Each structure stands twice: as structure tokens, then as C-alpha cells.
Amino acid sequence: MRPLFHPAIEDIRPEAILYALSDPERVAIFTQLVAGCGVTCSALAYLGERIIPKSSLSNHFKVLRESGLIRSERQGVEMRNQSRCAELDERFPGLIGAILTAYGQRPGQPKAD
Amino acid sequence: MRPLFHPAIEDIRPEAILYALSDPERVAIFTQLVAGCGVTCSALAYLGERIIPKSSLSNHFKVLRESGLIRSERQGVEMRNQSRCAELDERFPGLIGAILTAYGQRPGQPKAD
């Protein structure tokens, strides 16, 4: 499998972040990661009112990863995902927090780590 | 004149805001409006390095308007546009500011450090 691409912190573009988080399904996924639970891909298939097909889920993770919002690494047969909140909050102060607050889904302080 | 649709402040959805501001051309337009001047549509056709076709420009304004970011009203033969920042900042505290700050920190943009 191709190595997964993660942008360096300085290469992260605001438009990619906003685009990634303009989809409520991706926001729900990201929110779970920020909260620290459900870190694998398949664990999140039942978010919301529908079952997200796994190819769509995989694509959501790719968008989140390539926008710089999350970091993914393979661990055995599954993929561990974690948010890059701490880095992001240094680069774009207050941005992630304000977005999650706006969605009304912020479960904790993204800066905390 | 047929009134243009503007969402009530309580109907504004974060995903619409993020989607609207995930396009750098729209961000450039919005930034001009935030800067204060009630700006017309055609006055912004030369933002950035290309001439934006007027149908595209019209669509950008429509997206901004229907997401709740701006208010537009016809004044004579032209359209005056203004940002809804004050309302928005009450509904989604810090969101617009954090987004504009994030765009202001892109590489290539003036940096405050």
C-alpha cells in the first residue's frame, strides 16, 4: 500500500481545513477523534442516521488527513487516527475551536493535550 | 424589485459558512467587504490574478449571501453588499475572525511575526 500522505504543518492551507469541515459527516468523525474515542475507521461507520459505506468513510479520512486535520498510521490490521489539534492551534490560533463550537459539538478543549 | 434571499441569523448553518469560505476567491471578496466599503459586484472582478467572469462573480455573491455571510441590496442599478460580521460573531463567537486570521497567515501573505 502507498504510504499515507500527511502535509507538514506549514503546508496546511486554510481552504483545505474549511472544505474538509464543511461536510457534517466529516465533522462528526473529526469530533469523535478530538474526543479521543473511536479512532479506527470502521468504528465510525454508524455515526448519524445512516451507515456510511466504507469506501466513503475511507475517502472522508483521506480528506481529513490530506487537509492536515488528522494523522493516521497503520497499527496491525487497523488504522489509528488522531487529530492534529495541538499543532493546528499553534498555526491557526482559535480556528478549530471556533469551528467545533459553531457546530455545537466541541466535547473538550482542542488545545488541551 | 424581487427581494434576494437572506437566511435569518438563527437559520445560518456552520457548514454553509465553511463551504462558502473554503474558496479563496470568495474569501478575497468577503475580506474586501469586511474591510468596510459596501462594495458592488463588478468592482471586484479584478481580485487576484485573473478576471472573474461576471456569472461566476454573481454566483460567488449568491453563495456568500445564502450562507449568511453577507447582505445584499439593490441600490439603483447596482448591488450594495456588506458583511454580516456583527450578527455572525454573536451567533458563532470567534469563528469569522479565526477564519480570516487563518487566511491571513498563509505563506505568501504578510505575516505579523
Added chain:
DNA sequence: ATCAACAGTTCCGAATTTCTGAACTACGGA
């Protein structure tokens, strides 16, 4: 009233992007 000029919108076809089922790859365990 009629016409022309202008600001912006709408229409619609082409190009691009998104979605998702099916096929596939990668890893671990027996």
C-alpha cells in the same frame, strides 16, 4: 414613451468532482 447603456441574474452545456459497490491489498492468526 422609447431607446441605449449598464449591473447583475439566469440558463444550459461542458468539465470537474463526489459517491459508492465491487474488486483488491495488507496484515494477523491458526
Added chain:
DNA sequence: TCCGTAGTTCAGAAATTCGGAACTGTTGAT
């Protein structure tokens, strides 16, 4: 080895975006 599970990639259909041309609505001039 073969099997099951986790996730990715492929490919075609569906949806969205882009932008030129035609159109609408307003003002000012004749």
C-alpha cells in the same frame, strides 16, 4: 498455507461547478 478483518482503489453514475450567452431590471437621455 488459507481465512477473516481493516481499509484502499477502481470505475461508472450522479451531482456539482464553471462560464459564455441571453436575459432582466434600472437609470438617464432624447
